Amino acid sequence: MSTAAHASAGAAESTPFPSAKLGIWWFLASEIMVFGGLIVSYLLFRMAGPGWSAELHHNSTLLGTVNTLILLTSSFTMVEVHRAHGRGEEAKFRLHLALTILLGLVFLAIKGAEYTAHIREGLVPAKSMFWAFYFGMTGLHGLHVLGGIVANACLYAVAARPGGVARYGHRAEMNGLYWHFVDVVWIFLFPLLYLG
Amino acid sequence: MFAWLPENVSTFGGDIDSIFRFIYYIVGFWFLATQGFLIYCLIRFRRRPGRRPPYLHGNNLSQAAWILLPLVIVLVLDLWIDFRSADVWAKVKVGGPRPDVVIEVTGKQFNWIMTYPGPDGRFGTADDKKVENELHVPVNKVVQVVLRGEDVIHSFFLPQLRLKQDVVPGRAIRAWFQATKPGKYEIPCAELCGFGHSGMKGWLHVHAEAQYKEWARKMWPGS
Amino acid sequence: MSGTTAAAGGHHGEPGGFLRKYVFSADHKMIARQYMFISLFWAAVGGYFAYIIRWQLAHPEADIPLFGRPIGPDEYNAFVTMHGTIMVFFVAMPLLLASFGNFLIPLMIGARDMAFPRLNMLSVWVLGAASALLLLSFFVEGGPAAGGWTGYPPLSARTAYVGADKGMDLWLLALALEFASFLMGGINFLVTPLNMRTRGMGLLRMPLFVWMVMIASLLFLLSVGPLVAGAVMLLLDRNLGTSFFLASGGGDPLLWQHLFWFFGHPEVYVILLPGLGAMMEVMPTFSRKTIFGYRPIIVAVLVAGALSFVVWAHHQYISGLDPRLATPFSVTTILISVPFALIVFALLATLWGGSIRLATPMWFAVGGLAVFIFGGLTGIFNGSAAVDIYIHDTYFVVAHFHSTFFSALFLAGFAAIYYWYPKMFGRMMNEALGQIHFWGTFLFFLAVFVPMHLVGVGGMMRRIANPGQYEFLAPLSGLNRMITMSAVLLLLSQFFFAFNFFWSMFRGRRAPDNPWEGTTLEWTTPSPPPHGNWPGEVPQVHHPPYGYGLPGAGEDWVPQHRPAPSGAGAGR
Numbered sequence: 001m002s003t004a005a006h007a008s009a010g011a012a013e014s015t016p017f018p019s020a021k022l023g024i025w026w027f028l029a030s031e032i033m034v035f036g037g038l039i040v041s042y043l044l045f046r047m048a049g050p051g052w053s054a055e056l057h058h059n060s061t062l063l064g065t066v067n068t069l070i071l072l073t074s075s076f077t078m079v080e081v082h083r084a085h086g087r088g089e090e091a092k093f094r095l096h097l098a099l100t101i102l103l104g105l106v107f108l109a110i111k112g113a114e115y116t117a118h119i120r121e122g123l124v125p126a127k128s129m130f131w132a133f134y135f136g137m138t139g140l141h142g143l144h145v146l147g148g149i150v151a152n153a154c155l156y157a158v159a160a161r162p163g164g165v166a167r168y169g170h171r172a173e174m175n176g177l178y179w180h181f182v183d184v185v186w187i188f189l190f191p192l193l194y195l196g
Numbered sequence: 197m198f199a200w201l202p203e204n205v206s207t208f209g210g211d212i213d214s215i216f217r218f219i220y221y222i223v224g225f226w227f228l229a230t231q232g233f234l235i236y237c238l239i240r241f242r243r244r245p246g247r248r249p250p251y252l253h254g255n256n257l258s259q260a261a262w263i264l265l266p267l268v269i270v271l272v273l274d275l276w277i278d279f280r281s282a283d284v285w286a287k288v289k290v291g292g293p294r295p296d297v298v299i300e301v302t303g304k305q306f307n308w309i310m311t312y313p314g315p316d317g318r319f320g321t322a323d324d325k326k327v328e329n330e331l332h333v334p335v336n337k338v339v340q341v342v343l344r345g346e347d348v349i350h351s352f353f354l355p356q357l358r359l360k361q362d363v364v365p366g367r368a369i370r371a372w373f374q375a376t377k378p379g380k381y382e383i384p385c386a387e388l389c390g391f392g393h394s395g396m397k398g399w400l401h402v403h404a405e406a407q408y409k410e411w412a413r414k415m416w417p418g419s
Numbered sequence: 420m421s422g423t424t425a426a427a428g429g430h431h432g433e434p435g436g437f438l439r440k441y442v443f444s445a446d447h448k449m450i451a452r453q454y455m456f457i458s459l460f461w462a463a464v465g466g467y468f469a470y471i472i473r474w475q476l477a478h479p480e481a482d483i484p485l486f487g488r489p490i491g492p493d494e495y496n497a498f499v500t501m502h503g504t505i506m507v508f509f510v511a512m513p514l515l516l517a518s519f520g521n522f523l524i525p526l527m528i529g530a531r532d533m534a535f536p537r538l539n540m541l542s543v544w545v546l547g548a549a550s551a552l553l554l555l556s557f558f559v560e561g562g563p564a565a566g567g568w569t570g571y572p573p574l575s576a577r578t579a580y581v582g583a584d585k586g587m588d589l590w591l592l593a594l595a596l597e598f599a600s601f602l603m604g605g606i607n608f609l610v611t612p613l614n615m616r617t618r619g620m621g622l623l624r625m626p627l628f629v630w631m632v633m634i635a636s637l638l639f640l641l642s643v644g645p646l647v648a649g650a651v652m653l654l655l656d657r658n659l660g661t662s663f664f665l666a667s668g669g670g671d672p673l674l675w676q677h678l679f680w681f682f683g684h685p686e687v688y689v690i691l692l693p694g695l696g697a698m699m700e701v702m703p704t705f706s707r708k709t710i711f712g713y714r715p716i717i718v719a720v721l722v723a724g725a726l727s728f729v730v731w732a733h734h735q736y737i738s739g740l741d742p743r744l745a746t747p748f749s750v751t752t753i754l755i756s757v758p759f760a761l762i763v764f765a766l767l768a769t770l771w772g773g774s775i776r777l778a779t780p781m782w783f784a785v786g787g788l789a790v791f792i793f794g795g796l797t798g799i800f801n802g803s804a805a806v807d808i809y810i811h812d813t814y815f816v817v818a819h820f821h822s823t824f825f826s827a828l829f830l831a832g833f834a835a836i837y838y839w840y841p842k843m844f845g846r847m848m849n850e851a852l853g854q855i856h857f858w859g860t861f862l863f864f865l866a867v868f869v870p871m872h873l874v875g876v877g878g879m880m881r882r883i884a885n886p887g888q889y890e891f892l893a894p895l896s897g898l899n900r901m902i903t904m905s906a907v908l909l910l911l912s913q914f915f916f917a918f919n920f921f922w923s924m925f926r927g928r929r930a931p932d933n934p935w936e937g938t939t940l941e942w943t944t945p946s947p948p949p950h951g952n953w954p955g956e957v958p959q960v961h962h963p964p965y966g967y968g969l970p971g972a973g974e975d976w977v978p979q980h981r982p983a984p985s986g987a988g989a990g991r
Contacts, residue, residue, distance in 0.1 A: 013616035019534040022610045026640055030602055033644020037678055041648065041663075044674070126660030129669045136655055136663075140648075200876040202891050215805045223796035230763060230792050237770035238777065238785065241706070247774045248975055249968045254712030254768060263712060263764035270760045274753045277803060282746040284805035289742040305580065348574040349672055351737070351812060355878035355891055358809045364673060364739040365573060366666020382891050386812040386880045388567045390574060391493035391582055394883035 020170075024177045031144075035185050038140070042133045042192060055130040056196040058123060060114070064194035067110050068186065074103035075183045078176045085169035093165045097156050097172070100179070104149040111142055134193050141189060144182045151175050205377040205402070206357035211284045213358070218280060222273050288359070292372040295340035297333060303343070303350030303363040306392030308383055315416055325415055329398035334408040335378050343369045351387035354400060360386055375402040445536035446950060451522035452843065453543050457550060458513035459920075465505040466910050468498045477903035479885040493582050495884035496565035501553075503568025504590065507690070508597050509553065511828045513546060515693035516639075517601070519835050520608050520632040522843060526941035526948060527626045529617025529957045534610040542603035549596035556589035564590035567882060569683075572664035572675050576656045588657060591650050598643050605636035617940070619960035623717075624979070626939045626964045627710065630717055631696030635689045638724050642685035649678035676738055680731035687823070688727050692720060694827030695762065695791075697835035698784045702766060703965040704838075704937045705781035706773025707975055710965045712765040719758035719765075726755050736804045737811050745804040752802040756795065763792055774975075779853030780838035780935070786861045787830030794822025797872060815875025818868050825864060833860070833916070840920075841934050845947040846927030852919040859912025866905035870898050938966045938978045 015022065046052060077099040084093035118124075118131075125135040152175055158168045198217065204210055241249075254260050300311035300319060310331050314323030333339045343352055345365040353360045354373065361371040383398040403411060444450060467485075474483045475495055482489055490498070521539065525532055533539045556563040561584035566575035570590070578584045612622075612629050652663035653675065662668020664675050703710045710716070732740060732748040766788055775781070797819040800806050810816060833856070840848050877895045879886055886892040886899060933942035940960070944953045958980035966977035977983055 012618035013620050014614035017614075019610050019614045022613060023535060023538075023606045026606045026609050027602065030605075030640040030644050033641055034647045035644075037645030037648035037681075038651075040645075041652070041674055041678070045669075045671070049669070124659070125655060126662070126668075129662065132652075132655065132661035132663055132670075135659075136652060136661070140651060197873060197876060200873045200894075202878055212805055212809055215803060216800065216809070219800050219803060219806065223799050227793065227796055230767060231789060233767055234770070234785065234789055234792075237767070237773070238775060241770065241773045241775050243707075243774045243776045249706065249708040249773045251709060251968045251970050252711055252768065252772065253709050254765060255714050260712055260715055263715070263761055263768055266764055267757060267761055271754075271757050274756055275750075277799065278746075278750045278753055281749060281803040281805040285736075285742070285745055285749070285808075288805065288808060289737075289745065345666075348580050349571055349738075353812075353878075353880065355809075360737050360808050360811055362738045364666075366671065367739055369739050382889055384880055384883075384889060388496065388499075388571070388574065388882040390580055391491070391496060391565075393496070394492050394885045395888040397889065 020174050021177070024174050028177065028181050031181060035137075035140075035188070038133075038137050039188060039192065042137065045129055045133070049129075051196075052130040053196050055128065055134075056194065058118070058121075059134075059194045061194055063110055063114055064190055067107050068190050070103050070107045070110070071183045071186050074100045074107070075180055077103065078172075078179045081172045082176050085165060085172050088166070090159075090165040093169060093172070094156065094159055097152060097159065101149055101152050101156065104145055104152070108142060108145060108149075111138065137189055137193065141182070141185055144185070148175070148179050148182050151178065202356045204356065204358060205375055205379065205381070206354075206359065207374040207376060208284070208288045209356075209358035211287060215277075215281050215284050219277055222277065226270075289371075292340070292370070293338050293374075295372060296337040298340045298342065299331065299333070300342045300344065301331065301352060301363075302346055303352065303385065303389070304346040305348065305390050306385070306396035308352070308385075308396075308398035310398070312415070315412075323416060329383075330401065331383060331398060332401045332403060332408070332411050333375060335375055335402050335404055338372055338374050340370055340372045343371060348389050349387050350385045350389050350396070353384050353386040354381065355384070356381045357400075362387055375400075378402045378404045378407070443540065445532075445540045447521045447525050447533045447536070447539060448843070448948065448952075450539050450543050451518045454513045454518035454521060454546070455843075457543075457546060458510045458518060461505050461509040461550070462514075465502055465510055466913065468502040468505070470907065470910055471498050472502060473903040473906040475884060476886060477900040479887050490884075492884040493565060494562070496567075496882065497563050497583065497586075499882050500564050500567055500570075500590075501557075504553070504564070504594070506824070506828075507568060507686070508594060509546075509550060511690040511824065512597075512601060514832050515690060515697070515828065515835070516608070516632060516635055517543070517546070517604050519628070519693060519697065519839065520604070520636075522839065523626075523941060524608060524611050524629055524632060525615070526842070526944070526952060527629050527939055528612055528615060528620050529940050529953075529960065530611060530615035531951045531953075531957065533607045534615055535607050538603050539607050542600045542607070545596050545600040545603065549593045549600060552589050552593040552596065556586040556593065559585040559589065562586050569679055570653070570675075571679075572653060572656065572672055573666075576653060576664050578657075588654065591654055591657075595647065595650055598647060601639055602643070605640050608632050608636040609640070617957045617960060620940075623714070624960055624963045627699040627713065627716060628693070628696035631692040631699070631720065634720050634724055635692040638685040638692075638727065639689045642682045642728065645678045646682035649675055673735070673738060673740065676735050677731065680734045681728070683734065684731050685724070685727045687820075688724060690824060691827040694787070694831035694835075697831045697838070698766065698787055700937075700939070701780045701784040701834050701838050702769050702788075703967060704935050705778060705784070706770050706775045707967045708769055708773040708965075709967050710765070711768035711771075712761070713963065713965075716762055716765050719761040723755055723758040726751055726758070730755060733802060733804075733807075736807045749802060749804040753799060756799060756802075759795055763788070763795070778837075778935075779848070779850055779857055780834045782854065782857040782861075783830050783834035783837060786857065787826045787834060790822055790826035790830055790861075790864065794819060794824075794826055797822060809878075810875055812881050813875040814871050814879045814881065817881055818871035818875055821871070822868050825868070829860070830864075833857070836920070838935065839941075840923070841930030842941055842946050842948070844924050844927075845930050845945075846923050846925075847930050847934060848923045848927060849919050852915050856912060856915040856919065859915065860909065863905050863909035863912060867902050867909055870902050870905075874898055874902070933978075936976060938976055939964045940979055943978065943980050 077096045080096040081093055123131050125132050155171050155175055159165045252259055302309040307328050310327045312325045313319050316323055343361055343363045345363040350363040352363055357373045359373050379402055381400040383400050385396040471483055471486055475490055480489050563586040565583045566581050574580050612633055655661040656663050662670040664670050664672050730752045733752040736745045801816055801819055837848055837853055874895050879892050879895055930946040932945055943958050960979045961982045964979055968975055969977055
């Protein structure tokens with residue numbers, strides 16, 4: 001613990017980590033347990049039965065790969081947002097933030113197209129255990145992507161004001177931690193649900 | 197306390213009751229020791245003017261030893277309970293002896309359906325008989341029940357035989373017992389299973405050998 | 420350090436207007452009061468349900484006074500379910516963890532507010548929304564959830580099985596919101612003590628209550644995830660026709676039990692630890708003696724917390740789980756008695772040699788400790804897989820967990836309320852009424868739950884609406900009636916509290932800053948504390964809490980903010 005004396009009274013004793021970051025970390029720790037619970041359940045069912053290779057083949061590896069690349073790229077642009085804040089480059093900050101939001105929307109659009117195709121084929125959640133897990137896991141992940149888009153859009157709204165980047169730009173780091181987490185979850189879901 | 201236990205009529209019920217008693221004496225000792233100490237402190241150390249308590253922080257080993265030593269006793273007694281308990285658990289629930297009689301019991305909102313294999317001793321043949329809520333078994337014989345569930349989780353409970361086993365849809369769970377005394381005993385459901393949970397019960401009829409044969413003759417008149 | 424400096428200067432000024440001050444407040448003290456009123460409201464509802472349950476068990480199918488008619492078995496299941504849900508999620512967690520956690524953490528560590536005041540406000544509002552959904556579920560067709568507070572599928576997964584329809588979904592949504600609320604709260608309870616301490620307040624100088632709340636929050640954050648996943652699956656099973664928990668569609672009913680109890684056992688400590696923490700504050704103050712084994716207690720709680728993640732299957736010994744798994748889980752379960760025995764011994768050693776004043780908070784604390792020991796010991800029976808074959812799902816289990824929960828939630832909770840009420844509301848509660856309340860609560864509690872163990876020994880199953888339907892339970896009917904009478908008296912005793920609580924708020928004697936001569940920081944500021952917690956500078960801390968009887972000190976107690984006299988052994 002540091003005993004760095006602040007000019008203002010109180011809050012003299014703290015960990016080396018900013019509160020906002022600690023908060024996000026605790027939040028992500030609990031999120032890991034949510035997806036962990038789902039993934040472990042998925043694995044238990046999969047190992048208990050003959051496997052789901054037939055169902056897995058219904059999923060387009062191409063679309064899954066494209067979506068993976070989109071999310072990875074958006075993680076990169078998110079890092080750029082954070083960097084731009086550090087360097088005080090306001091235009092770049094806004095550009096990359098907009099790109100991140102856009103990539104997230106494209107991800108959801110592709111996911112939506114996949115959902116539509118599945119449902120047209122009758123591959124609804126009630127069809128089998130695989131499809132129940134597929135829709136449950138990607139659906140919950142999709143909601144998280146949506147949440148990240150909303151958080152980034154809020155940040156964009158305040159960053160678009162004059163002086164907004166300087167004032168609120170540090171939030172990019174928190175949004176980024178969350179966004180990377182959402183990305184990492186997808187890295188787990190992609191092989192489990194597309195590659196077999 | 198043990199006067200409230202229903203009379204035990206199974207071979208392993210006595211083992212379970214003895215673990216029950218064993219734990220009772222151990223926790224009874226701790227109960228009396230800690231509550232006695234607590235009451236003693238409240239009386240002996242009640243506030244008096246001018247009394248200055250000692251400074252005992254308990255953070256170093258020499259002071260913490262006062263609580264660490266009893267802790268060792270707790271640990272030893274814990275392990276003792278574990279060992280004795282594990283033996284009885286294994287006897288009742290793991291494996292089990294070769295059965296003399298096998299009966300399928302299906303839990304269904306809100307009945308127990310008993311399937312008897314008939315004289316051929318095999319299920320899925322023409323002489324199978326299904327009866328609602330009446331389980332007939334011979335005394336002093338090893339009875340295996342194969343528990344299945346049709347809708348929700350139920351729990352097959354034989355209080356006098358100290359046997360309980362949940363009934364789970366999608367599984368066939370085997371349990372066994374050996375009754376030691378003829379009589380008629382209730383089979384309640386012990387797991388909440390819907391609005392009819394209370395009152396979902398069957399009857400276990402433990403017959404002496406002659407009566408059991410008599411019952412079987414009535415059930416399967418031809419054989 | 421943006422978060423730490425931001426709150427230091429009181430970055431949100433004194434709020435004006437009724438709504439800003441009492442409703443949309445981000446002040447941790449007001450939020451604490453909001454949590455307290457939510458939990459007391461639900462405690463009244465949950466207590467009323469307990470009364471209905473008990474009346475039905477003693478006089479099955481008779482008219483229930485104050486309800487006006489008999490209840491059917493389906494309604495009985497709903498009352499049992501809602502009683503459990505309310506007491507665990509809407510009384511215990513809001514009162515001990517959220518209300519006192521919110522009120523005391525900043526005051527005890529010398530902070531002007533929580534780390535995230537607006538998140539804090541959001542958390543209480545989300546709990547309000549959860550409460551509204553739960554209330555709504557009483558008025559939908561099919562009635563509220565009736566699948567037990569554990570909500571085991573397949574029963575809870577199909578309306579045809581359980582009877583309740585939308586009530587079941589609302590129940591799940593209310594729980595989901597409650598979890599979200601406590602995730603937000605938990606983040607505050609963890610980050611605030613880590614980053615907002617005043618000068619000199621090292622982590623190992625924090626009062627134990629703060630430690631208990633921190634560890635409880637940590638356990639909650641790490642355990643609730645799988646149950647959230649389970650709740651999502653159950654909602655899908657109910658509304659989209661999936662079969663996660665239905666064997667007919669390839670699912671497995673036991674999966675829910677794993678997800679539920681993986682959360683369920685740590686959850687026990689989420690409720691227990693703040694209660695124990697309150698006892699750890701009250702007992703040193705009223706015995707004028709430092710806590711015995713500050714550090715060993717923290718280690719023991721961490722060990723118990725870690726063990727609580729590997730004991731969940733002790734709820735499932737006879738569930739159809741592979742029977743070979745029972746013994747390892749039985750061993751870990753019974754081993755949990757070791758750290759808890761240490762905590763109990765440490766608290767007993769704290770009393771030893773003290774100068775004990777038995778005011779109301781102290782009566783509730785020692786009464787709570789006595790009952791906690793009792794409830795902990797009866798847990799050993801349940802922990803043994805062999806004995807559990809017989810007592811599982813009987814009233815022995817019900818009596819056991821009520822003994823532990825009641826001691827932590829109500830006895831320790833009342834200790835906390837009587838102890839910190841002066842700080843919270845600026846008035847003293849009436850001592851005579853408090854002592855009557857204690858003896859009524861304590862004695863009638865024993866009269867309810869000691870005999871209830873015997874009912875369990877007699878084999879009576881949980882959650883049956885009418886024990887009169889069973890011949891082997893006939894000998895227990897006298898006991899059941901006696902328990903019900905005691906339960907009614909236990910509930911009536913609470914009116915002494917309710918009256919005292921509200922009467923004292925307006926008519927109680929004005930509270931001094933430090934009515935109990937406590938050593939921790941919350942007693943260094945006026946009662947109630949102003950916005951920003953201290954009128955001037957936040958006090959600096961010079962030594963650990965509970966500085967009673969320091970050798971070399973002239974007085975018999977030295978508050979944390981006063982430098983210890985030279986030569987006093989307060990360095991550790």
